[in-house]
Amino acid sequence: MSAFTRTELLITVISRLLRGCHHVAVGASSPIPGSGALLARSLSSGDMRVSVLGSRRNNFFTNGGVELFDLAAQGRIDAFFLGGGQIDGQGNINLVGVGGYPRGNVRWPGSFGSAYLYFLIPRVILFREEHTRRVMVPQVDFVSAPGTSDGVHRPGGPFAMVTGLGLFYFDRDRRRFRLASVHPRHTVEEIRDNTGFDFDYPAVVPETPGPDESILAKIRGPIRAEIAETYPRFAERLTQKP
Protein backbone atom coordinates (compact mmCIF):
# COMPACT_ATOMS: atom_id res chain seq x y z
CA MET A 1 0.00 0.00 0.00
CA SER A 2 1.24 3.49 -0.76
CA ALA A 3 2.07 5.91 2.03
CA PHE A 4 -0.24 8.90 2.34
CA THR A 5 -0.92 11.68 4.83
CA ARG A 6 -4.15 12.17 6.73
CA THR A 7 -4.86 15.24 4.61
CA GLU A 8 -4.47 13.18 1.44
CA LEU A 9 -6.82 10.56 2.87
CA LEU A 10 -9.46 13.16 3.77
CA ILE A 11 -9.28 14.72 0.30
CA THR A 12 -9.79 11.26 -1.19
CA VAL A 13 -12.73 10.41 1.09
CA ILE A 14 -14.44 13.70 0.25
CA SER A 15 -13.95 13.21 -3.48
CA ARG A 16 -15.74 9.82 -3.28
CA LEU A 17 -18.74 11.43 -1.56
CA LEU A 18 -19.19 13.79 -4.50
CA ARG A 19 -19.58 11.19 -7.24
CA GLY A 20 -22.48 11.97 -9.54
CA CYS A 21 -22.78 15.62 -8.52
CA HIS A 22 -23.21 18.21 -11.26
CA HIS A 23 -22.35 21.26 -9.20
CA VAL A 24 -20.31 21.25 -6.00
CA ALA A 25 -19.78 24.51 -4.10
CA VAL A 26 -17.06 25.08 -1.54
CA GLY A 27 -17.33 27.82 1.09
CA ALA A 28 -14.73 29.95 2.85
CA SER A 29 -11.81 28.49 4.83
CA SER A 30 -12.21 25.04 3.28
CA PRO A 31 -8.93 23.90 1.70
CA ILE A 32 -9.48 20.15 2.23
CA PRO A 33 -13.08 20.14 0.93
CA GLY A 34 -11.91 22.37 -1.93
CA SER A 35 -9.17 19.91 -2.83
CA GLY A 36 -11.63 17.01 -2.54
CA ALA A 37 -14.06 18.75 -4.89
CA LEU A 38 -11.35 19.53 -7.44
CA LEU A 39 -10.19 15.90 -7.25
CA ALA A 40 -13.77 14.67 -7.77
CA ARG A 41 -14.07 16.91 -10.81
CA SER A 42 -10.83 15.63 -12.29
CA LEU A 43 -12.11 12.04 -11.85
CA SER A 44 -15.55 12.81 -13.30
CA SER A 45 -16.48 12.41 -16.94
CA GLY A 46 -16.29 16.16 -17.37
CA ASP A 47 -19.81 17.05 -16.31
CA MET A 48 -19.03 18.33 -12.80
CA ARG A 49 -18.75 22.01 -11.98
CA VAL A 50 -16.93 23.16 -8.88
CA SER A 51 -17.33 26.65 -7.43
CA VAL A 52 -14.67 27.56 -4.90
CA LEU A 53 -15.41 30.71 -2.90
CA GLY A 54 -12.39 32.98 -2.89
CA SER A 55 -11.09 31.59 -6.20
CA ARG A 56 -11.03 33.54 -9.42
CA ARG A 57 -10.35 30.61 -11.73
CA ASN A 58 -12.81 28.19 -10.14
CA ASN A 59 -15.68 30.58 -9.56
CA PHE A 60 -18.01 31.63 -12.35
CA PHE A 61 -20.30 33.83 -10.24
CA THR A 62 -21.03 37.27 -11.67
CA ASN A 63 -23.92 38.28 -9.43
CA GLY A 64 -21.98 38.91 -6.23
CA GLY A 65 -22.23 37.19 -2.87
CA VAL A 66 -25.92 36.47 -3.26
CA GLU A 67 -25.47 34.15 -6.25
CA LEU A 68 -24.35 31.10 -4.23
CA PHE A 69 -27.48 31.38 -2.10
CA ASP A 70 -29.81 31.95 -5.02
CA LEU A 71 -28.34 28.92 -6.81
CA ALA A 72 -28.86 26.82 -3.68
CA ALA A 73 -32.50 27.84 -3.32
CA GLN A 74 -33.16 26.90 -6.95
CA GLY A 75 -31.61 23.46 -6.52
CA ARG A 76 -28.64 24.28 -8.71
CA ILE A 77 -26.07 23.13 -6.15
CA ASP A 78 -25.84 19.43 -5.32
CA ALA A 79 -23.22 19.41 -2.61
CA PHE A 80 -21.68 21.78 -0.08
CA PHE A 81 -19.57 21.59 3.08
CA LEU A 82 -20.30 22.83 6.56
CA GLY A 83 -18.39 22.50 9.79
CA GLY A 84 -19.10 23.53 13.33
CA GLY A 85 -17.49 24.27 16.64
CA GLN A 86 -19.99 21.73 17.95
CA ILE A 87 -21.87 18.96 16.13
CA ASP A 88 -24.39 16.72 17.88
CA GLY A 89 -25.85 13.29 17.19
CA GLN A 90 -28.98 14.74 15.57
CA GLY A 91 -26.83 16.57 13.02
CA ASN A 92 -27.38 19.99 14.60
CA ILE A 93 -24.43 22.33 14.13
CA ASN A 94 -23.21 25.28 16.19
CA LEU A 95 -20.98 27.96 14.70
CA VAL A 96 -21.82 30.65 17.25
CA GLY A 97 -20.35 29.74 20.61
CA VAL A 98 -20.51 27.98 23.95
CA GLY A 99 -21.89 28.87 27.35
CA GLY A 100 -24.94 31.06 26.85
CA TYR A 101 -26.09 33.55 24.27
CA PRO A 102 -25.46 36.31 23.45
CA ARG A 103 -22.88 36.62 26.20
CA GLY A 104 -21.17 33.23 26.18
CA ASN A 105 -17.69 32.39 27.39
CA VAL A 106 -16.53 31.18 23.98
CA ARG A 107 -17.60 33.06 20.88
CA TRP A 108 -16.93 31.78 17.37
CA PRO A 109 -17.26 33.87 14.20
CA GLY A 110 -20.96 33.20 13.52
CA SER A 111 -23.37 31.11 11.51
CA PHE A 112 -22.29 32.31 8.01
CA GLY A 113 -24.61 30.72 5.42
CA SER A 114 -25.37 27.58 7.43
CA ALA A 115 -28.86 28.56 8.63
CA TYR A 116 -29.91 28.57 4.98
CA LEU A 117 -27.67 26.26 2.97
CA TYR A 118 -28.14 23.30 5.36
CA PHE A 119 -31.85 23.39 4.48
CA LEU A 120 -31.45 23.69 0.74
CA ILE A 121 -28.46 21.72 -0.55
CA PRO A 122 -29.22 18.00 -0.85
CA ARG A 123 -25.77 16.64 -0.10
CA VAL A 124 -24.27 18.65 2.75
CA ILE A 125 -21.05 17.08 3.98
CA LEU A 126 -20.07 17.95 7.51
CA PHE A 127 -16.32 18.24 7.66
CA ARG A 128 -14.47 18.63 10.91
CA GLU A 129 -10.95 17.28 11.29
CA GLU A 130 -10.93 17.52 15.09
CA HIS A 131 -12.90 14.58 16.43
CA THR A 132 -13.12 15.01 20.20
CA ARG A 133 -15.86 15.20 22.81
CA ARG A 134 -15.37 18.95 22.76
CA VAL A 135 -16.69 19.02 19.18
CA MET A 136 -18.92 15.91 19.02
CA VAL A 137 -21.33 16.81 21.82
CA PRO A 138 -24.61 15.28 23.08
CA GLN A 139 -26.43 18.52 22.31
CA VAL A 140 -25.13 21.74 20.74
CA ASP A 141 -25.25 24.90 22.88
CA PHE A 142 -26.64 26.95 19.98
CA VAL A 143 -28.39 25.61 16.90
CA SER A 144 -26.97 27.58 13.98
CA ALA A 145 -28.77 25.11 11.76
CA PRO A 146 -30.78 22.00 12.70
CA GLY A 147 -29.96 18.56 11.29
CA THR A 148 -33.56 17.80 10.41
CA SER A 149 -36.86 19.69 10.26
CA ASP A 150 -40.55 18.91 10.31
CA GLY A 151 -43.18 20.74 8.32
CA VAL A 152 -40.90 23.16 6.48
CA HIS A 153 -39.55 23.27 2.95
CA ARG A 154 -36.31 21.34 3.25
CA PRO A 155 -34.82 19.57 0.24
CA GLY A 156 -31.39 19.65 1.85
CA GLY A 157 -29.50 18.52 4.91
CA PRO A 158 -26.65 16.40 6.22
CA PHE A 159 -25.53 13.55 3.98
CA ALA A 160 -22.24 12.48 5.52
CA MET A 161 -19.69 13.56 8.10
CA VAL A 162 -15.95 13.28 7.56
CA THR A 163 -13.64 13.66 10.56
CA GLY A 164 -10.03 12.91 11.29
CA LEU A 165 -11.08 9.50 12.63
CA GLY A 166 -13.78 8.19 10.33
CA LEU A 167 -16.57 8.53 7.80
CA PHE A 168 -20.22 8.63 8.87
CA TYR A 169 -23.45 8.76 6.91
CA PHE A 170 -26.48 10.56 8.27
CA ASP A 171 -29.84 8.76 8.30
CA ARG A 172 -32.45 11.50 8.00
CA ASP A 173 -35.34 9.23 8.94
CA ARG A 174 -33.69 7.90 12.08
CA ARG A 175 -31.97 11.26 12.72
CA ARG A 176 -28.73 9.54 13.57
CA PHE A 177 -25.24 9.09 12.24
CA ARG A 178 -24.02 5.69 11.13
CA LEU A 179 -20.29 5.01 11.12
CA ALA A 180 -19.34 3.73 7.65
CA SER A 181 -15.59 3.31 7.99
CA VAL A 182 -12.69 3.98 10.33
CA HIS A 183 -9.57 5.67 9.01
CA PRO A 184 -6.33 3.65 9.00
CA ARG A 185 -4.53 3.54 12.36
CA HIS A 186 -7.75 4.32 14.28
CA THR A 187 -10.42 2.10 15.90
CA VAL A 188 -14.16 2.08 16.55
CA GLU A 189 -13.39 2.17 20.25
CA GLU A 190 -11.31 5.31 19.83
CA ILE A 191 -14.16 6.93 17.90
CA ARG A 192 -16.67 5.99 20.61
CA ASP A 193 -14.36 7.36 23.29
CA ASN A 194 -14.10 10.65 21.45
CA THR A 195 -17.77 11.07 20.54
CA GLY A 196 -20.27 12.58 22.97
CA PHE A 197 -23.30 11.01 21.29
CA ASP A 198 -24.52 7.55 20.29
CA PHE A 199 -24.29 6.49 16.70
CA ASP A 200 -24.97 3.32 14.76
CA TYR A 201 -22.30 1.03 13.36
CA PRO A 202 -22.21 -2.44 11.83
CA ALA A 203 -20.75 -5.46 13.62
CA VAL A 204 -17.63 -5.14 11.52
CA VAL A 205 -16.63 -1.62 10.55
CA PRO A 206 -14.40 -1.55 7.49
CA GLU A 207 -11.24 0.53 7.23
CA THR A 208 -11.45 3.65 5.06
CA PRO A 209 -9.58 2.79 1.86
CA GLY A 210 -6.72 5.16 1.14
CA PRO A 211 -5.81 6.76 -2.17
CA ASP A 212 -4.05 4.59 -4.76
CA GLU A 213 -0.93 5.71 -6.60
CA SER A 214 -2.79 7.43 -9.42
CA ILE A 215 -4.99 9.41 -7.00
CA LEU A 216 -1.96 10.40 -4.96
CA ALA A 217 -0.23 11.59 -8.10
CA LYS A 218 -3.24 13.77 -8.92
CA ILE A 219 -3.42 15.24 -5.40
CA ARG A 220 0.30 15.99 -5.32
CA GLY A 221 0.34 17.35 -8.86
CA PRO A 222 -2.60 19.11 -10.55
CA ILE A 223 -4.90 19.35 -7.51
CA ARG A 224 -2.19 20.92 -5.37
CA ALA A 225 -1.42 23.40 -8.13
CA GLU A 226 -5.07 24.30 -8.52
CA ILE A 227 -5.89 24.75 -4.83
CA ALA A 228 -2.75 26.89 -4.42
CA GLU A 229 -4.52 29.75 -6.17
CA THR A 230 -6.94 30.07 -3.23
CA TYR A 231 -4.97 28.43 -0.40
CA PRO A 232 -1.24 28.95 -1.01
CA ARG A 233 -0.16 28.03 2.53
CA PHE A 234 -2.22 24.87 2.54
CA ALA A 235 -0.78 23.87 -0.85
CA GLU A 236 2.70 24.37 0.57
CA ARG A 237 1.92 21.99 3.45
CA LEU A 238 0.50 19.41 1.02
CA THR A 239 4.00 18.71 -0.26
CA GLN A 240 5.07 17.37 3.14
CA LYS A 241 6.01 13.71 3.09
CA PRO A 242 3.81 11.15 4.89
Added chain:
Amino acid sequence: MTNGLFVPVNELSELVYDGAKLAVPKDSCGVAMEATRELVRRGVRDLHLVCVPIGGIQADILIGSGAVRTLETSGVTLGEFGGAPRFADAIREGKLAMRDATCPAVHAALQAAQKGIPFIPLRGLIGSDLMKHRSDWKVIDNPFAENDPIAVLPAIRPDVSLFHAPLADRFGNVFVGRERELMTMAHASRDTLVTVEETTDENLLDDDARAGAVLPAIYVSKIAVVKQGAWPLALGDIYPDDETTLARYAMLARTADGFRQFVEEWLSRDLVEA
Protein backbone atom coordinates in the same frame (compact mmCIF):
# COMPACT_ATOMS: atom_id res chain seq x y z
CA MET B 1 -13.16 67.95 -9.94
CA THR B 2 -16.98 68.05 -10.21
CA ASN B 3 -19.01 70.25 -7.86
CA GLY B 4 -18.07 69.04 -4.39
CA LEU B 5 -18.51 65.35 -5.20
CA PHE B 6 -14.83 64.69 -4.66
CA VAL B 7 -13.58 65.43 -1.16
CA PRO B 8 -10.56 64.53 0.97
CA VAL B 9 -10.96 61.27 2.86
CA ASN B 10 -11.30 62.96 6.26
CA GLU B 11 -14.24 65.03 4.98
CA LEU B 12 -15.82 61.93 3.47
CA SER B 13 -15.52 60.10 6.78
CA GLU B 14 -17.28 62.91 8.62
CA LEU B 15 -20.47 61.94 6.81
CA VAL B 16 -20.51 58.73 8.83
CA TYR B 17 -22.13 60.35 11.85
CA ASP B 18 -22.46 59.02 15.39
CA GLY B 19 -25.34 56.57 15.59
CA ALA B 20 -25.48 55.91 11.83
CA LYS B 21 -26.52 52.54 10.43
CA LEU B 22 -23.38 51.82 8.42
CA ALA B 23 -23.10 49.03 5.83
CA VAL B 24 -19.66 47.70 4.87
CA PRO B 25 -18.61 44.83 2.59
CA LYS B 26 -16.65 41.68 3.39
CA ASP B 27 -12.84 41.72 3.28
CA SER B 28 -12.40 40.60 -0.32
CA CYS B 29 -14.87 43.08 -1.81
CA GLY B 30 -13.12 46.43 -1.32
CA VAL B 31 -13.03 47.60 2.28
CA ALA B 32 -12.48 51.34 2.82
CA MET B 33 -9.75 50.91 5.42
CA GLU B 34 -8.26 54.36 4.97
CA ALA B 35 -11.65 55.95 5.58
CA THR B 36 -12.07 53.62 8.57
CA ARG B 37 -8.83 55.00 9.95
CA GLU B 38 -10.36 58.47 9.80
CA LEU B 39 -13.44 57.20 11.63
CA VAL B 40 -11.30 55.78 14.40
CA ARG B 41 -9.18 58.94 14.53
CA ARG B 42 -12.33 60.99 14.97
CA GLY B 43 -13.74 58.62 17.58
CA VAL B 44 -17.07 57.84 15.89
CA ARG B 45 -19.58 56.31 18.33
CA ASP B 46 -22.79 54.26 18.56
CA LEU B 47 -22.66 52.83 15.05
CA HIS B 48 -25.13 50.19 13.97
CA LEU B 49 -22.67 48.24 11.86
CA VAL B 50 -24.11 45.99 9.14
CA CYS B 51 -21.51 43.62 7.70
CA VAL B 52 -22.40 42.47 4.17
CA PRO B 53 -22.54 39.67 4.95
CA ILE B 54 -19.54 39.14 7.26
CA GLY B 55 -16.93 41.35 8.90
CA GLY B 56 -13.16 41.16 9.22
CA ILE B 57 -10.39 43.40 10.45
CA GLN B 58 -12.42 46.57 9.80
CA ALA B 59 -15.29 45.41 12.04
CA ASP B 60 -12.85 44.16 14.67
CA ILE B 61 -11.02 47.51 14.78
CA LEU B 62 -14.26 49.51 14.97
CA ILE B 63 -15.51 47.24 17.77
CA GLY B 64 -12.20 47.44 19.63
CA SER B 65 -12.27 51.23 19.34
CA GLY B 66 -15.68 51.37 21.00
CA ALA B 67 -17.36 52.70 17.86
CA VAL B 68 -20.06 50.03 17.56
CA ARG B 69 -23.22 49.78 19.63
CA THR B 70 -25.16 47.31 17.48
CA LEU B 71 -23.58 44.66 15.27
CA GLU B 72 -25.56 42.91 12.55
CA THR B 73 -23.52 40.21 10.81
CA SER B 74 -23.32 36.56 9.83
CA GLY B 75 -19.81 36.31 11.18
CA VAL B 76 -16.67 38.19 12.14
CA THR B 77 -13.38 36.52 11.32
CA LEU B 78 -9.82 37.35 10.32
CA GLY B 79 -9.95 34.40 7.91
CA GLU B 80 -6.58 32.70 7.58
CA PHE B 81 -5.30 34.79 10.48
CA GLY B 82 -7.80 33.38 12.96
CA GLY B 83 -10.72 34.60 15.02
CA ALA B 84 -11.59 38.26 15.52
CA PRO B 85 -10.24 38.97 19.02
CA ARG B 86 -11.85 42.35 19.82
CA PHE B 87 -15.21 41.04 18.64
CA ALA B 88 -14.98 37.95 20.87
CA ASP B 89 -13.87 40.11 23.80
CA ALA B 90 -16.72 42.60 23.33
CA ILE B 91 -19.21 39.71 23.28
CA ARG B 92 -17.79 38.25 26.50
CA GLU B 93 -18.02 41.66 28.15
CA GLY B 94 -21.55 42.24 26.88
CA LYS B 95 -20.58 45.46 25.10
CA LEU B 96 -22.42 44.78 21.83
CA ALA B 97 -26.08 44.57 20.97
CA MET B 98 -25.66 41.50 18.80
CA ARG B 99 -27.87 40.69 15.82
CA ASP B 100 -26.58 37.38 14.56
CA ALA B 101 -27.64 36.71 10.99
CA THR B 102 -26.97 34.31 8.15
CA CYS B 103 -25.31 35.53 4.94
CA PRO B 104 -28.31 35.27 2.57
CA ALA B 105 -30.50 37.07 5.13
CA VAL B 106 -28.26 40.14 5.02
CA HIS B 107 -28.23 40.08 1.22
CA ALA B 108 -32.01 39.57 1.01
CA ALA B 109 -32.83 42.31 3.52
CA LEU B 110 -30.71 44.74 1.51
CA GLN B 111 -32.46 43.60 -1.65
CA ALA B 112 -35.79 44.43 0.03
CA ALA B 113 -34.56 47.97 0.68
CA GLN B 114 -33.32 48.12 -2.91
CA LYS B 115 -36.85 47.33 -4.08
CA GLY B 116 -38.43 49.74 -1.61
CA ILE B 117 -40.48 46.98 0.00
CA PRO B 118 -40.82 46.54 3.78
CA PHE B 119 -39.79 42.90 4.11
CA ILE B 120 -38.71 39.86 2.15
CA PRO B 121 -39.28 36.11 2.58
CA LEU B 122 -36.33 33.74 2.75
CA ARG B 123 -36.01 29.95 2.81
CA GLY B 124 -34.18 28.09 5.55
CA LEU B 125 -33.92 29.67 9.01
CA ILE B 126 -36.92 27.99 10.66
CA GLY B 127 -35.58 25.84 13.49
CA SER B 128 -32.31 27.75 13.76
CA ASP B 129 -31.72 29.44 17.12
CA LEU B 130 -31.03 32.60 15.13
CA MET B 131 -34.82 32.96 14.81
CA LYS B 132 -35.22 32.82 18.61
CA HIS B 133 -32.90 35.74 19.10
CA ARG B 134 -34.00 37.86 16.17
CA SER B 135 -37.33 39.23 17.35
CA ASP B 136 -37.44 41.27 14.13
CA TRP B 137 -37.56 38.07 12.04
CA LYS B 138 -40.93 36.35 11.78
CA VAL B 139 -42.54 33.29 10.25
CA ILE B 140 -45.64 33.58 8.08
CA ASP B 141 -47.68 31.11 6.07
CA ASN B 142 -47.01 31.28 2.37
CA PRO B 143 -50.17 33.07 1.18
CA PHE B 144 -50.02 31.18 -2.14
CA ALA B 145 -49.74 27.61 -0.85
CA GLU B 146 -50.85 25.27 1.91
CA ASN B 147 -48.61 24.18 4.77
CA ASP B 148 -45.61 26.22 3.79
CA PRO B 149 -44.30 28.36 6.65
CA ILE B 150 -41.58 30.76 5.55
CA ALA B 151 -39.37 33.28 7.36
CA VAL B 152 -39.74 36.99 6.61
CA LEU B 153 -37.10 39.61 7.31
CA PRO B 154 -37.49 43.38 7.51
CA ALA B 155 -35.59 45.41 4.91
CA ILE B 156 -32.18 46.72 5.93
CA ARG B 157 -31.95 50.33 4.85
CA PRO B 158 -28.51 51.63 5.86
CA ASP B 159 -28.00 55.34 6.45
CA VAL B 160 -24.61 55.04 4.84
CA SER B 161 -22.68 52.49 2.79
CA LEU B 162 -18.91 52.78 2.73
CA PHE B 163 -16.53 50.89 0.46
CA HIS B 164 -13.36 51.13 -1.63
CA ALA B 165 -13.28 50.58 -5.41
CA PRO B 166 -10.65 50.63 -8.15
CA LEU B 167 -11.87 53.52 -10.27
CA ALA B 168 -14.31 56.43 -10.54
CA ASP B 169 -14.91 58.77 -13.43
CA ARG B 170 -15.18 62.52 -12.97
CA PHE B 171 -18.98 62.30 -13.16
CA GLY B 172 -19.10 60.09 -10.07
CA ASN B 173 -19.71 56.73 -11.74
CA VAL B 174 -17.79 54.01 -9.89
CA PHE B 175 -16.38 50.82 -11.35
CA VAL B 176 -17.04 47.93 -8.95
CA GLY B 177 -16.18 44.99 -11.22
CA ARG B 178 -17.56 41.64 -10.09
CA GLU B 179 -18.36 42.83 -6.58
CA ARG B 180 -22.04 43.25 -7.24
CA GLU B 181 -23.03 43.37 -3.58
CA LEU B 182 -21.49 46.84 -3.58
CA MET B 183 -24.22 47.83 -6.02
CA THR B 184 -26.91 46.28 -3.82
CA MET B 185 -25.52 48.10 -0.78
CA ALA B 186 -25.54 51.41 -2.62
CA HIS B 187 -29.04 50.84 -4.01
CA ALA B 188 -30.30 50.05 -0.50
CA SER B 189 -28.57 52.90 1.35
CA ARG B 190 -29.58 56.52 1.69
CA ASP B 191 -26.00 57.70 1.19
CA THR B 192 -23.03 55.94 -0.34
CA LEU B 193 -19.45 56.98 0.35
CA VAL B 194 -16.75 55.57 -1.89
CA THR B 195 -13.00 55.74 -1.80
CA VAL B 196 -11.21 54.87 -5.04
CA GLU B 197 -7.68 54.14 -6.17
CA GLU B 198 -7.86 56.54 -9.10
CA THR B 199 -10.08 58.54 -11.41
CA THR B 200 -10.50 58.82 -15.15
CA ASP B 201 -11.70 61.63 -17.40
CA GLU B 202 -13.63 59.17 -19.56
CA ASN B 203 -17.26 58.44 -18.77
CA LEU B 204 -17.29 54.84 -17.51
CA LEU B 205 -20.81 54.36 -18.85
CA ASP B 206 -19.70 55.01 -22.44
CA ASP B 207 -17.96 51.62 -22.62
CA ASP B 208 -20.52 48.82 -23.04
CA ALA B 209 -18.01 46.18 -22.00
CA ARG B 210 -17.59 47.86 -18.65
CA ALA B 211 -20.88 49.68 -18.02
CA GLY B 212 -22.56 46.63 -16.46
CA ALA B 213 -19.96 46.66 -13.71
CA VAL B 214 -20.39 50.36 -12.93
CA LEU B 215 -22.35 51.89 -10.07
CA PRO B 216 -24.05 54.98 -11.57
CA ALA B 217 -23.36 58.34 -9.94
CA ILE B 218 -26.99 58.79 -8.86
CA TYR B 219 -26.28 56.49 -5.90
CA VAL B 220 -22.94 58.03 -4.99
CA SER B 221 -22.83 60.79 -2.36
CA LYS B 222 -19.11 61.52 -2.02
CA ILE B 223 -15.88 60.11 -3.39
CA ALA B 224 -12.35 60.39 -2.01
CA VAL B 225 -9.32 59.33 -4.00
CA VAL B 226 -7.03 57.24 -1.80
CA LYS B 227 -4.21 55.11 -3.17
CA GLN B 228 -3.96 51.80 -1.32
CA GLY B 229 -7.30 52.67 0.28
CA ALA B 230 -8.03 49.07 1.27
CA TRP B 231 -4.62 48.47 2.86
CA PRO B 232 -3.80 46.18 4.62
CA LEU B 233 -6.57 44.28 2.83
CA ALA B 234 -6.42 43.30 -0.82
CA LEU B 235 -8.22 45.06 -3.63
CA GLY B 236 -9.26 42.58 -6.33
CA ASP B 237 -6.40 41.84 -8.66
CA ILE B 238 -4.85 45.25 -8.02
CA TYR B 239 -2.97 44.48 -4.80
CA PRO B 240 -2.89 41.51 -2.44
CA ASP B 241 -3.38 41.31 1.33
CA ASP B 242 -0.49 42.70 3.35
CA GLU B 243 -0.11 39.42 5.21
CA THR B 244 2.58 40.73 7.55
CA THR B 245 0.35 43.51 8.83
CA LEU B 246 -2.74 41.30 9.06
CA ALA B 247 -0.81 38.66 11.01
CA ARG B 248 0.58 41.38 13.26
CA TYR B 249 -2.92 42.67 13.92
CA ALA B 250 -4.18 39.16 14.72
CA MET B 251 -1.35 38.74 17.22
CA LEU B 252 -1.49 42.15 18.90
CA ALA B 253 -5.27 42.43 19.09
CA ARG B 254 -5.47 39.39 21.36
CA THR B 255 -5.03 41.83 24.26
CA ALA B 256 -6.55 45.27 24.77
CA ASP B 257 -3.07 46.74 25.22
CA GLY B 258 -1.76 45.14 22.05
CA PHE B 259 -4.79 46.39 20.18
CA ARG B 260 -4.15 49.96 21.38
CA GLN B 261 -0.53 49.65 20.25
CA PHE B 262 -1.60 48.53 16.77
CA VAL B 263 -4.14 51.35 16.46
CA GLU B 264 -1.62 53.98 17.59
CA GLU B 265 0.87 52.80 14.96
CA TRP B 266 -1.87 52.67 12.36
CA LEU B 267 -3.13 56.18 13.11
CA SER B 268 0.36 57.66 12.93
CA ARG B 269 1.05 56.18 9.49
CA ASP B 270 1.37 58.70 6.66
CA LEU B 271 -1.66 59.12 4.48
CA VAL B 272 -1.25 58.32 0.80
CA GLU B 273 -3.78 60.59 -0.82
CA ALA B 274 -3.85 61.44 -4.50
